Amino acid sequence: MxxxxxxxxxxxxxxxxxxxxxxxxxxxxxxxxxxxxxxxxxxxxxxxxxxxxxxxxxxxxxxxxxxxxxxxxxxxxxxxxxxxxxxxxxxxxxxxxxxxxxxxxxxxxxxxxxxxxxxxxxxxxxxxxxxxxxxxxxxxxxxxxxxxxDTAFHATMPEHAARYAIDKAVADEHRVRRYGFHGTSHQYVSRATAALLGKDPAEINVIVLHLGNGGSASAVAGGVCVDTSMGLTPLEGLVMGTRSGDVDPGVVFHLHRVGGLTIDEIDSLLNRRSGLLGLCGDNDMREILRRAEQGDADAKLAFDTYVHRLRKYIGAYYAVLGRVDAIAFTAGVGENAAPVRAAATAGLEELGIAVDAELNSVRSGEARVISPGYARVTVAVVPTDEELEIARQAFALVHTSS
Missing domain, CATH: 3.30.420.40 (ATPase, nucleotide binding domain)
Incomplete structure (x- = not known):
């Protein structure tokens, strides 16, 4: 070795x-x-x-x-x-x-x-x-x-969170269950959030929001993932750059039977021509914010839909965890789009969640707290480093094996 x-x-x-x-x-x-x-x-x-x-x-x-x-x-x-x-x-x-x-x-x-x-x-x-x-x-x-x-960190999800409510034998035969993705990022950020708070990861509950062109949320209890928004594939969950996120499965049948679209065409539609791109023709959050500020109705709808889904998952994972110590925004949109962070947490003061406008507006490559001191839940921006996480895990494995 x-x-x-x-x-x-x-x-x-x-x-x-x-x-x-x-x-x-x-x-x-x-x-x-x-x-x-x-x-x-x-x-x-x-x-x-x-x-x-x-x-x-x-x-x-x-x-x-x-x-x-x-x-x-x-x-x-x-x-x-x-x-x-x-x-x-x-x-x-x-x-x-x-x-x-x-x-x-x-x-x-x-x-x-x-x-x-x-x-x-x-x-x-x-x-x-x-x-x-x-x-x-x-x-x-x-x-x-x-x-x-990518799926490994989410393997700790309890069976009731990983299962879809479909025929169990059919699901097992075809490996249909919720696996989750972006796991190395969620693992790194949940641990880095604990470090930012001066805590051991085992001591805190964190909602991690990985928001890039792809997006996912996770509920991490004491350093262990108990739920995540992506499922069998990276299509489930949040509204993303080009992916729809959650849709009624009946939409697929309707588009096939009534719209005449093939399965491959529907696959392409939901993965490559939906999300922000499908709603307003752009999947760059910077451009969407610029257009929305100028009064573009489609861009505003795309932003509002994106934030609405995000807020739903914050609320859902608050309920899953029971107690939330921190919410961590990460990845390209999460780290850089202050309006997304502000809108996603607005009106959640009764849950102990608030963002300080001045702290939120600061641009920095460092992990930082953006919630006011009185907030019960710490809201933070925590840059992800998936490559370092992969390196750490790979290096630790070969040295443990030697």
């Missing part, structure tokens, strides 16, 4: 690879970057070394193997290549781990086979995650590869 302290974190998407090289001695980034438009004629690699002097190249990346080889070359140019003895492990984000993978897992052929069996419940994500693992193994076959699953 390597005595190195560096972890390469890979997040392979269907046409992209995000990566960070992290030194676990101090959590510092030695390099980070993105390869996008893999398999297209206009591929792009953006690499940022520790010096911060960003390098960009435009070229064709025919597949993930070519993309990762280019990443390896960029890292080597910085003196932190994949052949470095300081590299201890490669950590991979894998979206769906099903019921089997509820903790970071050392990748073996058996593990890969099981992740492949989960492709039907994560067809957009798991295939790309598998490809990233396979290519990384080919580049460094001697190095441990660790899969960290």
């Amino acid at each position: 390597s005595s190195g302290t560096r972890v390469l974190v890979l997040n392979a998407g269907s046409s992209s690879v995000k990566y960070q090289l992290i030194d676990m001695l101090d959590g510092s980034r030695l390099a980070s970057g993105l390869v996008e438009r893999i398999g297209e004629a206009n591929g792009r690699l953006v690499h940022t070394p520790r010096s911060g002097s960003k390098r960009e190249s435009l070229e064709v990346f025919p597949d993930h193997a070519a993309a990762l080889k280019s990443v390896a070359e960029e890292l080597a140019a910085d003196g932190v290549g994949l052949d470095s003895p300081e590299l201890a492990v490669i950590g991979h984000r894998v979206v769906h781990g099903g019921l089997r993978f509820t903790a970071p897992t050392l990748v073996t052929e058996e593990v890969l086979a099981e992740v492949r069996r989960l492709v039907p419940v994560a067809p957009l994500h798991n295939p790309a995650n598998i490809t990233g693992i396979e290519v990384a193994r080919s580049l460094r076959p001697d190095l441990p590869q660790v899969a960290v699953f």
Whole structure:
């Protein structure tokens, strides 16, 4: 087992690879970057070394193997290549781990086979995650590869929260249940929120609101997830950038039978042409806020619908937890859109929830409290760091195993 302290974190998407090289001695980034438009004629690699002097190249990346080889070359140019003895492990984000993978897992052929069996419940994500693992193994076959699953943190949900009320035998046969996603973010943020409050995670109950283009909420009791808004797929729950979130299942039947849409067309509609985009033609919250301020009715409707769903989940998870010590906003919208935070918590003073307008307006990359001192529930903005969480889990696993 390597005595190195560096972890390469890979997040392979269907046409992209995000990566960070992290030194676990101090959590510092030695390099980070993105390869996008893999398999297209206009591929792009953006690499940022520790010096911060960003390098960009435009070229064709025919597949993930070519993309990762280019990443390896960029890292080597910085003196932190994949052949470095300081590299201890490669950590991979894998979206769906099903019921089997509820903790970071050392990748073996058996593990890969099981992740492949989960492709039907994560067809957009798991295939790309598998490809990233396979290519990384080919580049460094001697190095441990660790899969960290988006679903793992939510595996602690009680059965009554994870089950859908459909025929149990049918559900079990087809693995239909609520799994939840964004788990590494929810885990990191719930722990970071406890640190912000000077508490042990086991001492507090937190509602985490991960609001990016995708969005999810979680109810975390004493450091353990007891409910989350996403379900079998990342489509359930909050209104998102392009995803509908919660809809009556009858909508699908209606669109098929009456509207004449195919199942694939409905899938595309709900995942890619709904949410904020479907309501007003934009999925960028900054643009929606700008349009709403100028009196655009569609943009205002999109914002109000988004916030209404968010408030419903805050109330629901307050009820699930019984006692809430903190609400943490995170991810792109959660960390940067003060109007969303203000609107989502407005009128909840009877629940002990309030936001201080001045504190809320401050822009900062640091974790911070935005509720007034008298509020019973602390409202905070806590930047997420999924890559660091993956690195921590991967590094801890290989050192525990050694």
